[in-house]
Amino acid sequence: xxxxxxxxxxxxxxxxxxxxxxxxxxxxxxxxxxxxxxxxxxxxxxxxxxxxxxxxxxxxxxxxxxxxxxxxxxxxxxxxxxxxxxxxxxxxxxxxxxxxxxxxxxxxxxxxxxxxxxxxxxxxxxxxxxxxxxxxxxxxxxxxxxxxxxxxxxxxxxxxxxxxxxxxxxxxxxxxxxxxxxxxxxxxxxxxxxxxxxxxxxxxxxxxxxxxxxxxxxxxxxxxxxxxxxxxxxxxxxxxxxxxxxxxxxxxxxxxxxxxxxxxxxxxxxxxxxxxxxxxxxxxxxxxxxxxxxxxxxxxxxxxxxxxxxxxxxxxxxxxxxxxxxxxxxxxxxxxxxx
Amino acid sequence: xxxxxxxxxxxxxxxxxxxxxxxxxxxxxxxxxxxxxxxxxxxxxxxxxxxxxxxxxxxxxxxxxxxxxxxxxxxxxxxxxxxxxxxxxxxxxxxxxxxxxxxxxxxxxxxxxxxxxxxxxxxxxxxxxxxxxxxxxxxxxxxxxxxxxxxxxxxxxxxxxxxxxxxxxxxxxxxxxxxxxxxxxxxxxxxxxxxxxxxxxxxxxxxxxxxxxxxxxxxxxxxxxxxxxxxxxxxxxxxxxxxxxxxxxxxxxxxxxxxxxxxxxxxxxxxxxxxxxxxxxxxxxxxxxxxxxxxxxxxxxxxxxxxxxxxxxxxxxxxxxxxxxxx
Numbered sequence: 103x104x105x106x107x108x109x110x111x112x113x114x115x116x117x118x119x120x121x122x123x124x125x126x127x128x129x130x131x132x133x134x135x136x137x138x139x140x141x142x143x144x145x146x147x148x149x150x151x152x153x154x155x156x157x158x159x160x161x162x163x164x165x166x167x168x169x170x171x172x173x174x175x176x177x178x179x180x181x182x183x184x185x186x187x188x189x190x191x192x193x194x195x196x197x198x199x200x201x202x203x204x205x206x207x208x209x210x211x212x213x214x215x216x217x218x219x220x221x222x223x224x225x226x227x228x229x230x231x232x233x234x235x236x237x238x239x240x241x242x243x244x245x246x247x248x249x250x251x252x253x254x255x256x257x258x259x260x261x262x263x264x265x266x267x268x269x270x271x272x273x274x275x276x277x278x279x280x281x282x283x284x285x286x287x288x289x290x291x292x293x294x295x296x297x298x299x300x301x302x303x304x305x306x307x308x309x310x311x312x313x314x315x316x317x318x319x320x321x322x323x324x325x326x327x328x329x330x331x332x333x334x335x336x337x338x339x340x341x342x343x344x345x346x347x348x349x350x351x352x353x354x355x356x357x358x359x360x361x362x363x364x365x366x367x368x369x370x371x372x373x374x375x376x377x378x379x380x381x382x383x384x385x386x387x388x389x390x391x392x393x394x395x396x397x398x399x400x401x402x403x404x405x406x407x408x409x410x411x412x413x414x415x416x417x418x419x420x421x422x423x424x425x426x427x428x429x430x431x432x433x434x435x436x437x438x439x440x441x
Numbered sequence: 442x443x444x445x446x447x448x449x450x451x452x453x454x455x456x457x458x459x460x461x462x463x464x465x466x467x468x469x470x471x472x473x474x475x476x477x478x479x480x481x482x483x484x485x486x487x488x489x490x491x492x493x494x495x496x497x498x499x500x501x502x503x504x505x506x507x508x509x510x511x512x513x514x515x516x517x518x519x520x521x522x523x524x525x526x527x528x529x530x531x532x533x534x535x536x537x538x539x540x541x542x543x544x545x546x547x548x549x550x551x552x553x554x555x556x557x558x559x560x561x562x563x564x565x566x567x568x569x570x571x572x573x574x575x576x577x578x579x580x581x582x583x584x585x586x587x588x589x590x591x592x593x594x595x596x597x598x599x600x601x602x603x604x605x606x607x608x609x610x611x612x613x614x615x616x617x618x619x620x621x622x623x624x625x626x627x628x629x630x631x632x633x634x635x636x637x638x639x640x641x642x643x644x645x646x647x648x649x650x651x652x653x654x655x656x657x658x659x660x661x662x663x664x665x666x667x668x669x670x671x672x673x674x675x676x677x678x679x680x681x682x683x684x685x686x687x688x689x690x691x692x693x694x695x696x697x698x699x700x701x702x703x704x705x706x707x708x709x710x711x712x713x714x715x716x717x718x719x720x721x722x723x724x725x726x727x728x729x730x731x732x733x734x735x736x737x738x739x740x741x742x743x744x745x746x747x748x749x750x751x752x753x754x755x756x757x758x759x760x761x762x763x764x765x766x767x768x
Contacts, residue, residue: 192581196704277708279546279549
């Protein structure tokens with residue numbers, strides 16, 4: 103006899119199968135919720151300052167390492183940072199070019215705050231420039247006029263809110279978030295600590311002696327590391343500002359590897375000036391020197407041995423000639439032969 | 442082991458319906474979660490073309506120069522001279538304020554947008570009915586430190602605005618049509634999404650590479666990636682930025698001008714009290730006017746001429762008949 107045609111009763115799932123099924127469903131639900139949460143998060147534009155505060159707090163929390171032995175009354179506000187030639191612009195943006203052209207090696211920096219006053223802080227910038235001359239280049243290029251001299255090192259000055267100085271091969275900036283006696287005292291302490299911790303050979307700017315003394319504006323001596331006066335290849339130039347009875351002008355010189363190189367550089371310089379419409383002619387009564395008139399100013403340039411120099415931006419040819427003559431005389435007095 | 446029960450038709454249909462529902466749910470969730478823009482690193486042809494134009498035709502060519510020492514006051518005066526903040530921001534607008542928060546330096550150094558201006562501008566936007574105000578920048582230094590130490594972050598929050606700190610996910614590749622530098626370059630676009638008004642606020646600064654940093658250079662802060670590469674051709678870059686970003690309004694703060702050692706400065710002796718605030722809808726004209734605070738002419742700043750030539754505005758700001766007001 104044929105069995106009756108009835109629908110079979112489905113088998114009940116085992117307890118274990120039910121458990122795993124529920125677990126998988128729960129897991130899928132959690133994944134879906136996480137995806138939804140991530141994708142439906144408020145638009146990035148509503149990221150708010152809480153994140154900034156959290157990051158700043160985290161940075162402060164990790165500020166255990168310090169750049170220097172902290173003088174009393176100072177605490178680390180942020181961890182030390184280091185920048186190399188590749189990353190320097192991440193710290194100082196467009197000003198990086200100034201340092202890179204001068205031989206920059208690395209920058210170490212850190213913010214320190216006055217103990218108990220987190221809003222009162224000083225940022226320490228230690229620029230390793232590779233040589234004293236390079237450090238002096240960036241120091242002198244940025245020297246603020248009318249700044250107060252500092253006794254920290256031979257090349258140091260203070261602004262209302264900052265200290266700037268050269269120490270060995272380093273150029274150092276201490277920049278405070280405000281002005282006033284507590285900041286000044288703290289910067290002095292930091293400066294002394296840095297110098298004590300990092301002994302350096304006391305460097306001398308021997309080129310200073312080559313500038314004629316009369317009319318020289320104190321603290322105007324500058325070393326231009328590269329592309330001086332807009333001429334590629336005109337590097338390692340020392341310049342200084344002069345005030346004379348006839349007007350103001352700039353005196354400059356650069357020492358090359360030999361007389362031929364100095365002469366070649368002088369030719370390039372004059373050629374560049376000609377492209378700007380300068381009128382160049384031999385200086386009267388001075389063999390090998392040239393008088394230049396360009397953009398309503400006057401220059402006299404010359405070579406002496408391995409030196410190329412002169413006076414520029416003078417209001418009349420007499421001032422340019424007088425200053426150039428005095429520079430040449432000074433070079434002669436210093437024992438630098440004509441050839 | 443007992444043989445498995447044969448599957449009934451009803452049971453088959455029920456299970457098939459369940460499976461179908463599961464697939465539909467998964468597909469639906471995927472559709473909701475789908476990121477159409479995709480990650481960074483898109484091929485060039487998928488880079489976003491340009492940015493939205495936030496300028497308003499009815500306010501074109503307006504410029505005002507306000508003189509005074511107190512920023513909140515001069516801002517109000519300048520805006521009033523331009524027709525009031527209501528000319529630029531209306532009820533329900535979503536405003537983005539692009540500040541210069543480039544450095545983690547204190548407000549007294551004037552290397553960044555002054556927090557008083559950020560506060561007042563955000564406050565005025567809300568007073569005009571703005572639904573939201575967001576403040577952003579992609580700083581040179583660590584973003585959190587920049588917004589905190591410059592005072593911009595706290596000022597924005599005090600006014601009720603949000604601050605967007607740049608994160609990699611907020612950048613998208615953008616190409617400027619006809620541009621030679623801004624090609625498939627990461628730009629901070631996410632904060633611009635949904636925004637109806639864009640206002641740039643920048644200080645007047647000397648700049649070692651470009652000669653000056655003002656409202657046009659301020660858009661550099663929207664760029665991501667290794668943007669320092671652009672320093673070699675900074676004037677062309679700024680001109681391209683002038684074409685890429687068409688703001689509703691720009692505010693140039695020359696209350697204190699960084700005359701030397703920019704863009705970072707560092708010393709109070711780098712600054713001069715020039716007591717001038719310039720606001721306008723033509724950023725080229727505003728910057729040309731601001732150049733005078735640095736003792737420069739528009740011809741001294743090649744990016745201004747390049748921007749003008751490209752059609753981004755005029756360097757002859759006097760032709761726009763600037764409204765001059767004093768506190």
